[in-house]
Amino acid sequence: MAWSIADVARMSGVTSRTLRHYDEIGLLPPAWIGSNGHRYYEEADLLRLQQILLMRELDLGLREIAAVLDSQADRVAVLREHHERLLAERDRLATLARTVGRTITELEKSEDMENGMTKINRPENLFEGFDHTRHDEEARERWPEHYEQSRQAIETMTPEDMERWQREVTAQMIRMAEFMAAGTPATDPAVQSEIHTHYQGICHFWTPNAAAYKGLAQTYVDDPRFRTNFDKVAEGLAEYQRDAMTAYAEGRLS
Numbered sequence: 267m268a269w270s271i272a273d274v275a276r277m278s279g280v281t282s283r284t285l286r287h288y289d290e291i292g293l294l295p296p297a298w299i300g301s302n303g304h305r306y307y308e309e310a311d312l313l314r315l316q317q318i319l320l321m322r323e324l325d326l327g328l329r330e331i332a333a334v335l336d337s338q339a340d341r342v343a344v345l346r347e348h349h350e351r352l353l354a355e356r357d358r359l360a361t362l363a364r365t366v367g368r369t370i371t372e373l374e375k376s377e378d379m380e381n382g383m384t385k386i387n388r389p390e391n392l393f394e395g396f397d398h399t400r401h402d403e404e405a406r407e408r409w410p411e412h413y414e415q416s417r418q419a420i421e422t423m424t425p426e427d428m429e430r431w432q433r434e435v436t437a438q439m440i441r442m443a444e445f446m447a448a449g450t451p452a453t454d455p456a457v458q459s460e461i462h463t464h465y466q467g468i469c470h471f472w473t474p475n476a477a478a479y480k481g482l483a484q485t486y487v488d489d490p491r492f493r494t495n496f497d498k499v500a501e502g503l504a505e506y507q508r509d510a511m512t513a514y515a516e517g518r519l520s
Contacts, residue, residue, distance in 0.1 A: 267308070268308050269307050269312070270305070270306055270307075271285055271307070274307050274312065296311065297311055318335070438464055441460055442457070442503060442507055445460070452512075452513055458510065458513065461511055464511070465514060468482070476515040480511065480515045480516075483507065483511035483512050486508055487505055
């Protein structure tokens with residue numbers, strides 16, 4: 267029995283885009299490709315995908331996963347090797363739990379009863395415990411030229427620069443959520459002005475063309491890690507951000 271790429275995406279929760287990427291890098295080629303050009307996967311491929319997802323949960327990079335699967339290495343030994351990573355991840359999650367708890371307490375205390383708005387006294391506390399390097403290996407493999415450019419830019423940032431950047435990212439997301447809540451079209455000049463600011467911020471790290479910027483916009487929706495961050499601000503914000511970025515790319519970058 268064989269399953270189409272759409273079937274596998276639905277069953278596993280892995281996007282078709284990611285499955286195609288896994289095929290392109292040789293990590294998970296399909297069992298065969300139909301005359302219609304569609305990829306089809308058999309049971310052995312599903313088992314391999316399960317192993318890939320398990321090792322991704324253990325925070326292994328794609329190259330490490332490929333090495334383990336292709337060498338038929340002792341998986342118990344691999345698990346032992348990464349045991350310390352899991353312990354470190356446990357500690358990181360504990361820090362995140364404290365961060366969320368502190369944020370809830372601060373929001374409850376600072377609620378403005380007059381208009382229902384809330385204030386965060388120290389926005390940098392929102393980000394304690396987040397590890398932005400966890401998926402460096404995947405980014406390096408998917409966008410090598412952009413990754414290197416971004417890495418060099420980040421290395422020049424001081425802690426104060428990083429804090430200012432985090433504050434601005436948070437502020438931008440809130441402003442976009444306010445546009446969305448007001449029913450402002452994604453193509454509205456005010457929204458597009460905000461997206462222009464977003465694009466300029468991205469250009470500090472790498473300079474996307476129209477296709478790349480639209481690809482980034484779609485990643486905000488497709489990648490659960492990005493989508494979750496947007497949804498924490500407002501449900502549906504990832505799609506609104508994508509639509510606005512797409513309009514900007516087509517109108518300003520094409």
